[in-house]
Amino acid sequence: MAALVIKNGRVIDPALRTDRVADVLIVDGRIAGVAPDLSSSRAQMMDATGLIVAPGFIDMHVHLREPGFEHAETIESGSRAAAAGGFTTICCMPNTKPVNDSPTVTSYIVERARQKAVVNVFPIGAITKGSAGEELAAIGAMKEAGVVAISDDGMPVMNSRVMRRAMEFARSYGLPLIDHCEDLNLSAGGDMNESAASVRWGLRGIPAASEDIMVARDLLLAELTGARYHVAHISTRNSVAMVEYARRRGLPVTCEATPHHFALSDVQMPPYDSNYKMKPPLRSECDAGAVTDAIAAGTVAAIATDHAPHPGSEKMQEFERCPFGIIGLETAVGLAFERLVHPGRISLARMIELFTTGPDSILQLGRGTLATGAPGDVTILSPDREWRYDLNQSSSRSRNSPFDGHAFRGGAVATVVAGEVVWQAA
Amino acid sequence: MFSQPLSNANSRSNAGLLGIEELDRAEIDAILTRARDFQPLQSQSLKKLDTLRGKMIVNLFFEASTRTRTSFEIAAKRLSADAISITASGSSVSKGESLVDTLNTLAAMRPDAIVMRHAASGAPHFLARHLPTPIINAGDGTHEHPTQALLDARTILDRRQTLEGLRVAIIGDIAHSRVARSNVHLLSKFGTQIVLCGPASLLPKELAQLAPGVTLTTDIREAIKDADVIMMLRVQLERQHEAAFPASEYFKFYGLRLEHLDQARPDAIVMHPGPINRGRELSSEVADFQRSVILNQVENGIAVRMAVLEKVIG
Numbered sequence: 001m002a003a004l005v006i007k008n009g010r011v012i013d014p015a016l017r018t019d020r021v022a023d024v025l026i027v028d029g030r031i032a033g034v035a036p037d038l039s040s041s042r043a044q045m046m047d048a049t050g051l052i053v054a055p056g057f058i059d060m061h062v063h064l065r066e067p068g069f070e071h072a073e074t075i076e077s078g079s080r081a082a083a084a085g086g087f088t089t090i091c092c093m094p095n096t097k098p099v100n101d102s103p104t105v106t107s108y109i110v111e112r113a114r115q116k117a118v119v120n121v122f123p124i125g126a127i128t129k130g131s132a133g134e135e136l137a138a139i140g141a142m143k144e145a146g147v148v149a150i151s152d153d154g155m156p157v158m159n160s161r162v163m164r165r166a167m168e169f170a171r172s173y174g175l176p177l178i179d180h181c182e183d184l185n186l187s188a189g190g191d192m193n194e195s196a197a198s199v200r201w202g203l204r205g206i207p208a209a210s211e212d213i214m215v216a217r218d219l220l221l222a223e224l225t226g227a228r229y230h231v232a233h234i235s236t237r238n239s240v241a242m243v244e245y246a247r248r249r250g251l252p253v254t255c256e257a258t259p260h261h262f263a264l265s266d267v268q269m270p271p272y273d274s275n276y277k278m279k280p281p282l283r284s285e286c287d288a289g290a291v292t293d294a295i296a297a298g299t300v301a302a303i304a305t306d307h308a309p310h311p312g313s314e315k316m317q318e319f320e321r322c323p324f325g326i327i328g329l330e331t332a333v334g335l336a337f338e339r340l341v342h343p344g345r346i347s348l349a350r351m352i353e354l355f356t357t358g359p360d361s362i363l364q365l366g367r368g369t370l371a372t373g374a375p376g377d378v379t380i381l382s383p384d385r386e387w388r389y390d391l392n393q394s395s396s397r398s399r400n401s402p403f404d405g406h407a408f409r410g411g412a413v414a415t416v417v418a419g420e421v422v423w424q425a426a
Numbered sequence: 427m428f429s430q431p432l433s434n435a436n437s438r439s440n441a442g443l444l445g446i447e448e449l450d451r452a453e454i455d456a457i458l459t460r461a462r463d464f465q466p467l468q469s470q471s472l473k474k475l476d477t478l479r480g481k482m483i484v485n486l487f488f489e490a491s492t493r494t495r496t497s498f499e500i501a502a503k504r505l506s507a508d509a510i511s512i513t514a515s516g517s518s519v520s521k522g523e524s525l526v527d528t529l530n531t532l533a534a535m536r537p538d539a540i541v542m543r544h545a546a547s548g549a550p551h552f553l554a555r556h557l558p559t560p561i562i563n564a565g566d567g568t569h570e571h572p573t574q575a576l577l578d579a580r581t582i583l584d585r586r587q588t589l590e591g592l593r594v595a596i597i598g599d600i601a602h603s604r605v606a607r608s609n610v611h612l613l614s615k616f617g618t619q620i621v622l623c624g625p626a627s628l629l630p631k632e633l634a635q636l637a638p639g640v641t642l643t644t645d646i647r648e649a650i651k652d653a654d655v656i657m658m659l660r661v662q663l664e665r666q667h668e669a670a671f672p673a674s675e676y677f678k679f680y681g682l683r684l685e686h687l688d689q690a691r692p693d694a695i696v697m698h699p700g701p702i703n704r705g706r707e708l709s710s711e712v713a714d715f716q717r718s719v720i721l722n723q724v725e726n727g728i729a730v731r732m733a734v735l736e737k738v739i740g
Contacts (some may be wrong), residue, residue, distance in 0.1 A: 196632040199601075199636065201547055317526070317552075318552060319548045388516060
């Protein structure tokens with residue numbers, strides 16, 4: 001019997017509506033109880049006095065690059081970055097090489113994760129074969145092999161008829177469909193948000209409308225099909241308003257926001273700095289404000305990082321040639337404290353919800369709670385810990401982050417997966 | 427806020443010339459004044475000074491250019507610098523080497539400056555953050571072309587006392603024009619009224635925020651009315667990523683013809699960065715018009731680039 005007892009922390013579990021000082025006992029990888037003065041004679045002890053003890057954090061949107069792009073990230077290195085950011089569970093997007101569009105690739109990822117990952121890894125399957133947007137992938141078979149959602153993230157389905165069929169299948173298999181909303185014709189060639197800055201710097205713009213158009217289409221199709229539909233990395237005020245409207249009408253529609261879309265806007269972007277180049281691009285201050293408001297109002301169900309590793313050689317190019325995306329697993333919780341909790345926009349409990357019950361209710365993983373019998377995943381937080389992000393020390397294989405050197409207050413201090421301490425702050 | 431650990435792309439720490447936007451009025455004045463000193467030299471039989479003797483300048487052109495490259499080469503030679511020109515075809519670039527690797531290789535040969543043209547906006551700014559060698563931007567994508575704006579200002583000032591209070595119309599594909607952006611930044615710093623004019627799809631409304639004193643119109647007659655200077659832009663079909671306007675209609679609505687000039691001030695001058703497309707953005711009569719200063723611009727290009735090279739290397 002392997003046991004771990006986390007002593008004297010302030011236990012906050014939104015799923016159980018708990019907020020009290022207690023001990024958390026994990027036995028054989030599962031939560032055995034949350035109560036004051038728990039002990040087990042052979043349990044390893046962890047003192048959490050003065051710290052917050054929360055259910056393990058879930059990041060429902062990461063790119064692990066394996067198979068196919070192991071020079072950028074591997075399941076192992078990505079999982080270590082997740083642990084170092086306080087995440088116990090991550091869901092990886094299918095844009096690997098080959099694309100995760102078949103049970104063979106899904107099984108490969110599940111098996112690699114079992115061997116190498118230090119956190120739980122759940123794959124997300126492609127919507128269409130090769131994410132080419134034409135022929136549906138083997139959705140049912142991938143579900144049997146372990147995918148928890150489907151998405152053609154980054155290569156979104158432009159054909160509305162294909163999207164409709166995908167939603168119908170997703171619904172019948174009980175899977176949520178996650179869309180990266182971008183009208184590829186409208187955004188073609190764009191490198192940053194269409195704005196005064198893009199015009200000033202002579203860069204082609206990606207208008208907010210390119211996101212809004214697809215959110216509108218998808219919401220209409222979700223209504224038509226009854227599918228559970230989720231907007232990835234929402235970034236515009238109009239998209240937020242449309243999701244809010246759909247939710248008010250009772251549609252099973254959710255959305256996530258990334259830390260960079262609530263923490264940064266295009267006016268903070270230094271010219272031609274590829275560490276600020278991502279899709280959707282950093283939007284206007286007004287859009288970033290709308291995303292923050294939607295987090296506070298409850299329209300946004302989850303914070304997800306869209307952790308997108310690219311090796312230095314690919315980011316060290318002319319801006320327009322650099323690939324889109326930044327890494328984010330290690331800075332997400334710090335940014336949530338800095339931008340949401342410390343300024344009083346949301347409570348600590350709400351922040352925990354955004355990383356636990358929020359994503360879990362979308363993906364239905366049976367995680368994100370400290371209920372007895374639940375997986376023994378715990379994230380221990382300190383709201384006041386001061387730390388500096390040093391990219392050179394990152395567990396990720398890539399270094400593409402705009403937050404290098406940034407001083408944070410608040411963050412994860414330890415990550416426990418199935419009763420094992422997989423990461424602790426130095 | 428988060429940009430503190432990152433170096434500013436417009437940093438002038440290596441003292442090249444990346445753009446007009448980050449220059450102040452005094453710096454621009456100094457270059458224009460110095461260029462005037464070099465103007466008489468252009469018509470002397472002995473045209474060479476030994477200011478930059480022993481200095482090495484690499485002209486690195488990743489995009490086709492005849493006049494700008496030649497102009498920089500002549501400017502370097504008139505200052506007795508050694509100039510080497512490299513074009514993208516036939517170089518390591520066509521063998522798939524990255525821009526950083528190419529520039530690192532060149533920098534290792536210790537040139538005193540690199541003059542660079544590149545199709546990507548910000549390419550010289552990106553390199554300036556990683557290279558110790560001063561970089562002179564000879565045109566980056568659709569961003570800036572600083573020496574063009576300087577030579578345009580020199581050409582206007584050869585005919586006017588001051589830039590202040592002038593009305594300058596810039597007409598054409600503004601969205602994709604680095605010449606327009608550099609000119610807007612320069613003229614605005616001197617209190618010029620600037621009217622930008624072109625088809626709506628090539629005239630994003632955000633251009634009005636580029637600098638103080640900028641207004642926009644899609645009506646060429648409104649743009650030209652009372653103008654002191656009319657700058658026509660080349661219609662850069664190679665920069666069109668889509669059909670942003672019907673090419674067949676362009677000359678009808680945005681081509682400059684002699685009859686338009688009646689609306690401008692009687693002494694208004696017509697400028698064009700070249701190469702001109704007769705019958706596309708301006709009529710042949712306008713190109714050869716007595717108050718067309720297109721060839722003066724070319725001539726001033728050498729004097730201005732001499733002043734820039736001297737400032738950067740001298």
